[in-house]
Amino acid sequence: MLKIDGLVLTVVDPDTGHETEILHGNSLELAQGEALGLVGESGSGKSMTLKCILGIEPDGARVDGTIALDGTDLLASGGDALRRIRAEDLALIAQNPHGALNPVLPVGRFLVEGMSDARSMGRAEARERAADLLRQVGIADTERVLRSYPHQLSGGMLQRVVIAGAISGDPKLLLADEPTTALDVTTQAEVVAILDEKRREHGLSMIFVTHDLDLAAAVCDRLAVMKDGEILEIGTPEEIRDRPRTDYTRKLMAARPMLYPEGHPAAFLAGGAGPAPLREGGGGNDETDRINGEEAGA
Numbered sequence: 303m304l305k306i307d308g309l310v311l312t313v314v315d316p317d318t319g320h321e322t323e324i325l326h327g328n329s330l331e332l333a334q335g336e337a338l339g340l341v342g343e344s345g346s347g348k349s350m351t352l353k354c355i356l357g358i359e360p361d362g363a364r365v366d367g368t369i370a371l372d373g374t375d376l377l378a379s380g381g382d383a384l385r386r387i388r389a390e391d392l393a394l395i396a397q398n399p400h401g402a403l404n405p406v407l408p409v410g411r412f413l414v415e416g417m418s419d420a421r422s423m424g425r426a427e428a429r430e431r432a433a434d435l436l437r438q439v440g441i442a443d444t445e446r447v448l449r450s451y452p453h454q455l456s457g458g459m460l461q462r463v464v465i466a467g468a469i470s471g472d473p474k475l476l477l478a479d480e481p482t483t484a485l486d487v488t489t490q491a492e493v494v495a496i497l498d499e500k501r502r503e504h505g506l507s508m509i510f511v512t513h514d515l516d517l518a519a520a521v522c523d524r525l526a527v528m529k530d531g532e533i534l535e536i537g538t539p540e541e542i543r544d545r546p547r548t549d550y551t552r553k554l555m556a557a558r559p560m561l562y563p564e565g566h567p568a569a570f571l572a573g574g575a576g577p578a579p580l581r582e583g584g585g586g587n588d589e590t591d592r593i594n595g596e597e598a599g600a
């Protein structure tokens with residue numbers, strides 16, 4: 303569904319005119335419903351790759367190569383038509399959910415405005431749809447959350463709202479850029495589990511950017527290892543782990559930090575147990591109680 307061929311990104315210093323090549327001719331393919339992890343150290347070009355797909359590369363930058371989404375080259379000159387394809391078919395879930403949400407609108411308005419058919423719905427129906435979206439991402443206390451402004455909710459809660467909004471727009475491809483890095487470990491696990499569950503439920507393709515190889519391996523069908531603006535290798539998590547083709551991948555594997563004394567977030571996804579259920583009401587665990595009880599009023 304996505305085919306990137308020879309992607310080169312060149313940024314130009316506006317003062318000196320000096321050009322720097324950031325991405326050096328990368329290619330990758332993504333099948334319908336497939337999740338690809340983009341892993342590699344800071345500065346390797348993961349986010350820039352997503353920005354090229356989204357068409358939000360830095361001002362004055364040049365993007366060469368092709369990025370074809372279901373056969374349409376997003377880099378061809380096409381103005382409004384391509385903008386519409388990007389807006390309808392792509393959804394970004396970034397590290398900081400505040401970037402996706404309007405700080406002066408309650409969450410309910412954000413969700414309703416994202417619905418493509420909002421205009422044909424009455425207020426009550428739109429509201430009910432928004433509440434339903436929140437329930438789908440494990441939020442039980444929907445009325446309070448819908449009324450809340452972004453600053454009244456935690457990062458984990460907001461990231462769920464962003465995921466709900468992304469899914470409601472019925473995109474083809476999710477682009478997730480370190481979607482849980484800013485969250486505490488327990489919340490990370492829950493948000494990754496929700497993202498994974500929703501993506502599978504809707505049969506969406508996804509590119510999942512992360513520093514965390516274990517997380518990428520748990521969430522993704524294949525991994526692409528990036529370094530210095532280049533994709534070094536692409537393979538299944540098993541291939542990357544057991545038969546790395548480059549020294550760099552070997553080093554990356556060896557350097558995995560043991561950051562999770564309470565258990566890796568990916569454990570939520572392992573063993574076919576599926577995402578951790580977020581139960582309603584009184585039977586909730588600490589996290590759901592916190593989310594449903596204390597948060598919106600804080």
Ligand SMILES: Nc1ncnc2c1ncn2[C@@H]1O[C@H](COP(=O)(O)OP(=O)(O)OP(=O)(O)O)[C@@H](O)[C@H]1O
Nearest residue numbers: 313324342343344345346347348349350351360513
């Ligand atoms: N606005 C910009 N103008 C010019 N160069 C940039 C700009 N933003 C980033 N870069 C450079 O592009 C390269 C790739 O950056 P990118 O943000 O894609 O890395 P990344 O892999 O996402 O890193 P991280 O894991 O830290 O998010 C880096 O060398 C960075 O310095």
Ligand SMILES: [Mg+2]
Nearest residue numbers: 348349350479
């Ligand atoms: Mg980045």
